[in-house]
Structure formats: C-alpha cells, structure tokens
Amino acid sequence: MKAKDILLGLVVIVIWGLNFIAIKVGLQDVPPLLLGALRFFFATFPVIFFLPRPPVAWRWLIALGLSINVGQFAFLFLGMKLGMPAGLASLVLQAQAFFTLAVAVLLLHERWLWHHILGLVIAAAGMSVIGAQQGGSMTAIGFWLTICAAASWGTGNVVMRRATQGVPPFSILSLIVWAGAVAILPLALLSWFIEGPSAWQAAFLHPSLNSAASILYLSYLATLVGYGLWGKLLARYPAGVVAPFALLVPVVGLSSSALLLQEHLSIWQCVGALLVMSGLVMHVFGQRWFKPAA
Incomplete structure (x- = not known):
C-alpha cells in the first residue's frame, strides 16, 4: 500500500476506535x-438525495438495514447502556468475524479452514474469560447484548456479500447510506x-452539548467519513490487504477508554x-503464516 493510503487506513481505525x-x-x-x-437519520439526510440507490434488490437492502444496522446497534447501544464498558465493547464486537464465517458456512456453504477453527477456539476462550468477569465495570447483560450485536453484524456481512454478488461496481457509501x-x-x-x-421529550427538550457532539460524531465521522474512506481503500486494494487494519480498532478502543x-x-x-x-490474528493471518513452502 502507498504511504498515504496506510495513513487513510489508520485515520479510519482511529475514528472507529473513538466511536x-x-x-x-x-x-x-x-x-x-x-x-x-438519530445516528442514522443524520447520516442519511440530506446525503441520500445525492447518492443513487445501489444496484441491490430491495429485499437485500432491507435485510442489510435490519441486521447490520438495527440489530447490531440496538444490541450494542443497549449493552453499553446496561453496563458494557466502551473498551471491552470495541473488543467483544470483533467476534463478528467468527459469526460471519459461521453464517456463511450455513447459508453460503463456505468451508471452515484449520486456522479459522483454531482462531475461533482461542478467541472463544478469551470471550469466556471476559464473560466470567461479571460485576465491577462489566455486567453480564451488557456482555451478552454485545455478543448479540456481533452476531447481528456477522449476519449483516453475509447479507451484504450475497446482495452484492453479480451486481456492477458501485460506491459502498451509497449502500451504507441507503x-x-x-x-x-x-x-x-x-x-x-x-x-x-417521555424519554423522547427529555432528550429533545433538554439537549446537551455532549449528546449533540456524540450524534454528529456517530453520524458524520464514524458513518460517512469512516465508511467513505474505507470504501476508497477497498476499491484500490484487495480486501485481504485492507481488512487487517480493523484488528487495530480494539487497540484504539481499549487505550482511548x-x-x-x-x-x-x-x-x-x-x-x-x-x-x-490472538484468535482474531490467527483467523486473519493463520493460513498465510503457516502456508507450506512450495
């Protein structure tokens, strides 16, 4: 990758980590x-009027919106409200990589490879250790709701893969917005x-600067800028080159928290x-590291 594109990747990771x-x-x-x-309202309007609908069937677009947006963020936001620390949420949410593969195996008949299984076992052991540490800064319901968010994200990834099969190239930002x-x-x-x-009334009648800044960050930086830059990188380089950058999101999330x-x-x-x-790294790089020499 060119140095400027590496910098763009790191900018996205910082944006998503601070998310x-x-x-x-x-x-x-x-x-x-x-x-x-509110996040999706401000991320959608008025941008949607300047982006054509992606060449994806409505049923897939609706399925994508319900899984990767409604499911993921409803569970994640509820989990964080009910006791999931921000830093741990950034880490546990990365279980989406394993849910993505599991759903793809069931629906798309993809195959598990040895490094996927090993990575899953290592990561599952880590999740079990984290999940056992209830009380203090983390609640059980917050942890499990975040796991549900990861499952929704993984399902949405498979929906996106299925929805975009055989369609002409298009802007990923248009898909995100629609x-x-x-x-x-x-x-x-x-x-x-x-x-x-009453919750709506309290939020709208007594808005705070912090809540306004949060909504603007989530809508414009995390959604439009983050996915816009990520889409540019995916258009320039293979997914296998770009995707490993996402492993740095929990690093930023944990350190910033x-x-x-x-x-x-x-x-x-x-x-x-x-x-x-370690499990995520094995999942992404295992086959490359342990590939037999020709």
Whole structure:
C-alpha cells in the first residue's frame, strides 16, 4: 500500500476506535434506541438525495438495514447502556468475524479452514474469560447484548456479500447510506414503544452539548467519513490487504477508554483480551503464516 493510503487506513481505525467513546458519551443523555435512530437519520439526510440507490434488490437492502444496522446497534447501544464498558465493547464486537464465517458456512456453504477453527477456539476462550468477569465495570447483560450485536453484524456481512454478488461496481457509501435509511423507522418505533415518549421529550427538550457532539460524531465521522474512506481503500486494494487494519480498532478502543473514561481492565480481562486478539490474528493471518513452502 502507498504511504498515504496506510495513513487513510489508520485515520479510519482511529475514528472507529473513538466511536465507542462517542457512544458512551451520547448514552448519558439520550436513550440507546433513540440514539441509534438519530445516528442514522443524520447520516442519511440530506446525503441520500445525492447518492443513487445501489444496484441491490430491495429485499437485500432491507435485510442489510435490519441486521447490520438495527440489530447490531440496538444490541450494542443497549449493552453499553446496561453496563458494557466502551473498551471491552470495541473488543467483544470483533467476534463478528467468527459469526460471519459461521453464517456463511450455513447459508453460503463456505468451508471452515484449520486456522479459522483454531482462531475461533482461542478467541472463544478469551470471550469466556471476559464473560466470567461479571460485576465491577462489566455486567453480564451488557456482555451478552454485545455478543448479540456481533452476531447481528456477522449476519449483516453475509447479507451484504450475497446482495452484492453479480451486481456492477458501485460506491459502498451509497449502500451504507441507503441501508441506514432502512434502519431509521424500526429504531424509532422500538424506541417509542420501549423507551417511551417521555424519554423522547427529555432528550429533545433538554439537549446537551455532549449528546449533540456524540450524534454528529456517530453520524458524520464514524458513518460517512469512516465508511467513505474505507470504501476508497477497498476499491484500490484487495480486501485481504485492507481488512487487517480493523484488528487495530480494539487497540484504539481499549487505550482511548482507559485514557478518556478511566476504564481499567482487571488482570483476567487483560488475559481474555489478549486471547481474543490472538484468535482474531490467527483467523486473519493463520493460513498465510503457516502456508507450506512450495
């Protein structure tokens, strides 16, 4: 990769790593489901009027919006509201890589390779260690809701792969924006009936600078700028070259949470985090590292 493109990749990783700080800040004043709806509302309008609908069937576009946007962010925001620390959320959410493969095996008949299985076993051991550390800074429900978010993201990845098979090239940003538009109404309805009109009233009548900054960050930086730059990199380089950058998101998430939110991991959580990262690295690089010499 060219040096400027490596820099772009690192910019995206920093934006996405700090995304978890923005979520935690926003959740202080805005209920989680409403925060999700507002994120996609501002990421969609007015940008959608300048981006043509991607050449993807409506059924796939709706399925993508419901899985990768409604499912992932409803579970993630609820989990973080109910006790999942921002740094650990950035790490546990990366279990999406294994859910992606599991769903692809079931629906697309892809095959598990040895390094996938080994990476899954190592990461699952790490998740088990983290999940066992309930109490203190992390709750059980926050942990499991984040796991559900990772499963929704993994399902959405497979939907995206299936939806884009055989279609002409298009801007990934248009897909992100149009799938985001699908998520607005479901998230708003869930918020209205679960969180209630009083929560909306409190959020809109007494807005804070922190909540406004959080929504702007989530909508424009994390969504439009982040995915826009990521799409440019994917257009220039193979996915196998670009995707490993995502392994740095938990590094930024954990370090920034410790610095800005004073979140500190226990010894066992550090052990679990190290195992999860090792499993992810094995999942991505295992075949390349241990490929027999010709």
